[in-house]
Amino acid sequence: MSLLGLPAWAYAAGLAGLAAALLGLHLLRIRLRRQTVDSLLFFRQVGAVHKPRVLLGRPSRWLSFALGMALLAAAWTAFAGPRGADGAPSRVVLVDATAQAPAGSARSAAVLRAVEALAADAGLGPRGRIVAFGPGAVTIWSAGEPLARGAERLAALPDRGTASSRIWAALGEAARSLRPGDEILVLGGPPDLPDRIDGIPLLRAAVEDLSAAPAIVSVRLTDTPEAGGGRALRIEAGSGGGPGAVRVELGAGEALAADIDTAAGATAVVELGPLPDRALPALEILVTHGGGASARTRIDIPEARPLRVHVGADLPPAVALAVEADPRLEPAADLAAAEVAVVLAGSGGLPPELPALIVEPGQGERIRQPRRTAACPLPLGLRDRVRPAAALHAEPGEVWVEDAASGAALVRRSGIRIQIVGWLLDDPTHRDVPALILAAVHALDARPPVVVGPLAAPLPAPVAAPAALAARADAWPWIPVLLLCALLALCTDAWLHHRSRIA
Amino acid sequence: LAPTAASQELFDPAYLRSLEGLRILARRVPSGGRLAEQRSHARGAGVEFTDVRPYVPGDDFRAVDWHLYQRLDKVFLRLFLEDEDLPVHMLLDESASMGQPPAGRSEPRDKFRVARQAIAALAYVGAHHLDRVAVHPFTDASAAPLRAVTGRSAFHRLLAWLAGRSVAAGGRTDLVRALRDFAHRRLRRGLCVVVSDFLDPEGPDAIVRALKLVPHSLLLVRIVHPHEDAPELRGELEVVDCETGDAMPLYVDDTVLLRYREAYQAFREALEGVANSRRGGYLELRTDRPVVPQLATLFRGGVLEA
Numbered sequence: 001m002s003l004l005g006l007p008a009w010a011y012a013a014g015l016a017g018l019a020a021a022l023l024g025l026h027l028l029r030i031r032l033r034r035q036t037v038d039s040l041l042f043f044r045q046v047g048a049v050h051k052p053r054v055l056l057g058r059p060s061r062w063l064s065f066a067l068g069m070a071l072l073a074a075a076w077t078a079f080a081g082p083r084g085a086d087g088a089p090s091r092v093v094l095v096d097a098t099a100q101a102p103a104g105s106a107r108s109a110a111v112l113r114a115v116e117a118l119a120a121d122a123g124l125g126p127r128g129r130i131v132a133f134g135p136g137a138v139t140i141w142s143a144g145e146p147l148a149r150g151a152e153r154l155a156a157l158p159d160r161g162t163a164s165s166r167i168w169a170a171l172g173e174a175a176r177s178l179r180p181g182d183e184i185l186v187l188g189g190p191p192d193l194p195d196r197i198d199g200i201p202l203l204r205a206a207v208e209d210l211s212a213a214p215a216i217v218s219v220r221l222t223d224t225p226e227a228g229g230g231r232a233l234r235i236e237a238g239s240g241g242g243p244g245a246v247r248v249e250l251g252a253g254e255a256l257a258a259d260i261d262t263a264a265g266a267t268a269v270v271e272l273g274p275l276p277d278r279a280l281p282a283l284e285i286l287v288t289h290g291g292g293a294s295a296r297t298r299i300d301i302p303e304a305r306p307l308r309v310h311v312g313a314d315l316p317p318a319v320a321l322a323v324e325a326d327p328r329l330e331p332a333a334d335l336a337a338a339e340v341a342v343v344l345a346g347s348g349g350l351p352p353e354l355p356a357l358i359v360e361p362g363q364g365e366r367i368r369q370p371r372r373t374a375a376c377p378l379p380l381g382l383r384d385r386v387r388p389a390a391a392l393h394a395e396p397g398e399v400w401v402e403d404a405a406s407g408a409a410l411v412r413r414s415g416i417r418i419q420i421v422g423w424l425l426d427d428p429t430h431r432d433v434p435a436l437i438l439a440a441v442h443a444l445d446a447r448p449p450v451v452v453g454p455l456a457a458p459l460p461a462p463v464a465a466p467a468a469l470a471a472r473a474d475a476w477p478w479i480p481v482l483l484l485c486a487l488l489a490l491c492t493d494a495w496l497h498h499r500s501r502i503a
Numbered sequence: 504l505a506p507t508a509a510s511q512e513l514f515d516p517a518y519l520r521s522l523e524g525l526r527i528l529a530r531r532v533p534s535g536g537r538l539a540e541q542r543s544h545a546r547g548a549g550v551e552f553t554d555v556r557p558y559v560p561g562d563d564f565r566a567v568d569w570h571l572y573q574r575l576d577k578v579f580l581r582l583f584l585e586d587e588d589l590p591v592h593m594l595l596d597e598s599a600s601m602g603q604p605p606a607g608r609s610e611p612r613d614k615f616r617v618a619r620q621a622i623a624a625l626a627y628v629g630a631h632h633l634d635r636v637a638v639h640p641f642t643d644a645s646a647a648p649l650r651a652v653t654g655r656s657a658f659h660r661l662l663a664w665l666a667g668r669s670v671a672a673g674g675r676t677d678l679v680r681a682l683r684d685f686a687h688r689r690l691r692r693g694l695c696v697v698v699s700d701f702l703d704p705e706g707p708d709a710i711v712r713a714l715k716l717v718p719h720s721l722l723l724v725r726i727v728h729p730h731e732d733a734p735e736l737r738g739e740l741e742v743v744d745c746e747t748g749d750a751m752p753l754y755v756d757d758t759v760l761l762r763y764r765e766a767y768q769a770f771r772e773a774l775e776g777v778a779n780s781r782r783g784g785y786l787e788l789r790t791d792r793p794v795v796p797q798l799a800t801l802f803r804g805g806v807l808e809a
């Protein structure tokens with residue numbers, strides 16, 4: 001039996017047909033019985049005030065009709081949708097319409113095939129919808145419409161060069177429109193979606209053509225201290241299988257590019273930079289595949305907020321000057337408002353969770369020649385000097401600068417703290433000193449990297465289409481019960497009617 | 504009697520022999536009849552002495568009372584009551600309702616058969632005593648009557664005639680018109696026997712008025728089905744008149760049946776009243792019972808006084 005998931009018009013038409021049939025049967029059953037008699041002589045004397053009230057006047061007959069109709073309607077409703085036309089489980093299908101998905105008719109055809117298979121297999125229910133996410137969350141199909149209309153709308157959606165993915169907004173909106181027992185099915189989207197959204201199960205399904213296409217998974221804006229403190233783009237992308245290229249259009253004819261070669265459905269991270277210092281409100285990112293397919297997106301670059309740095313008052317003025325000179329830093333007089341602190345060792349009031357550059361004063365061994373290590377983000381050229389200075393305690397951490405002779409640590413990072421021997425700051429005119437301070441401060445920047453989107457992924461390995469909605473399947477055992485009740489009621493009614501006629 | 508094969512099925516000899524002890528006795532026999540067994544008030548050639556009168560020339564010498572002449576020396580004539588026949592006019596209903604089985608039952612119970620048996624029985628009683636018996640069939644159309652028969656020898660002709668009669672298909676009961684036509688005939692007064700179910704659509708009042716027009720003694724024999732006064736009907740029906748085909752929707756419940764019985768009883772009383780007022784009688788012959796015992800109730804001491 002495949003009556004599940006009937007659209008509203010089919011349910012109503014079926015119910016009307018059953019009602020008409022039952023009404024016809026009812027009227028046929030209560031028609032007047034012909035009885036031939038010798039004469040109407042005496043019947044005429046009493047018949048004038050005892051006309052039969054067959055059609056409208058016998059409440060008991062219509063009560064039995066109403067009973068039969070109610071039971072029949074219940075059985076039909078059970079067939080058409082166990083929870084009734086409005087209460088049947090529904091699915092909202094979210095379709096990836098972001099730039100990494102195939103565009104235009106190719107996307108439409110692939111999605112249409114997937115949705116058709118889904119609708120034929122399990123149905124979308126009375127509140128079923130197809131929502132395309134990408135440039136926005138757009139409902140392209142609602143229950144009751146032919147699927148081809150949804151495909152047409154999907155093909156006509158603007159693609160490439162739109163804003164970031166709106167999948168989370170689409171998921172939230174879909175979850176709000178559904179009821180318990182409904183489901184959300186995502187075709188495409190990021191790989192790290194939760195299992196449920198506001199209590200609504202979230203299922204994944206594959207669209208085969210999408211996984212083999214070039215895709216842009218994520219774009220992150222990062223700093224590049226090695227390149228002089230500029231910013232770079234860390235792009236996670238997939239070529240769709242085989243060699244491809246990632247190209248970032250910076251405007252004004254500038255561009256950054258890198259090759260990429262991933263398997264179908266796999267991604268790789270490409271870092272392009274540094275970005276020019278001028279303001280870049282937006283970037284065009286294009287991933288091309290050797291076969292000619294491509295994915296393109298437009299990234300709005302948010303304006304970077306300066307890092308608030310508190311500089312201790314007992315430190316040399318060169319430190320504060322260096323902070324003030326960096327446009328990406330903002331001096332913070334209050335330690336509580338700072339995101340990074342530069343303080344002298346032993347200063348009180350430093351919160352343990354606040355990243356800090358700690359200057360270690362004191363005398364000690366004679367340092368012959370500072371030398372940067374591989375962990376140091378700056379190509380330092382600190383002057384060779386022989387100074388009595390205290391080396392840093394041998395604590396676990398990342399040594400940035402060490403003594404070339406003794407190997408004693410001069411600058412060392414340990415978690416959110418960087419220690420630096422104080423005498424390195426004695427020569428503020430050295431060009432590497434402010435750079436070292438600023439590199440340390442930026443390295444302590446614990447703010448999350450700016451993700452400028454989009455967040456999407458080539459589809460994971462194809463998964464099986466979701467099974468029929470569980471709620472609908474649970475209601476099946478009631479159907480025979482309802483049918484049996486309806487049959488018994490009608491038989492009882494017919495028997496009672498027969499008795500009344502022969503009485 | 505030599506009954507034919509057709510009549511023997513309806514009127515077997517045993518059935519007729521059981522009627523031999525019955526007699527129709529007219530209270531008043533109209534003059535002008537033929538010599539028979541009904542005592543009339545006319546002086547004539549009877550056997551019962553009633554008076555004497557002086558002889559006048561031209562009288563029949565055979566009637567002279569010679570014993571009185573010897574004693575009184577005067578000539579007187581003996582006068583006798585003349586025995587004449589009684590005209591018995593029978594009206595036989597041949598309408599379709601006479602062949603209709605009872606309402607609500609499928610088994611045939613033929614009113615017409617009972618009616619013919621009643622006609623035959625009463626005609627036998629009359630013919631056995633030399634009365635003149637005529638049968639006038641009626642529906643809504645005129646039909647040829649059976650001319651008067653008298654005497655036992657002619658009775659077989661009546662039986663054969665009755666055996667050949669049948670219910671007229673589609674024939675409607677027009678008792679009122681039949682009675683009016685019969686009343687307007689110039690017939691010697693006698694006994695009028697109406698054998699019918701009296702279900703004329705004209706209604707009880709018209710029937711009673713028509714009966715009162717008949718200038719004869721009236722014996723009304725009403726053929727009824729069992730439980731005709733309480734038909735076995737129930738529920739929502741479309742009752743159809745078997746004669747006219749008229750249909751009437753009706754919901755039959757206890758109230759309807761009660762009113763039906765009341766109307767039926769009123770009609771019965773009206774018929775009985777008019778029959779009694781016309782020195783006749785009223786009898787309901789049920790189709791589910793033997794005819795002769797029911798007819799015998801009309802004959803008190805074996806005599807039906809009409």
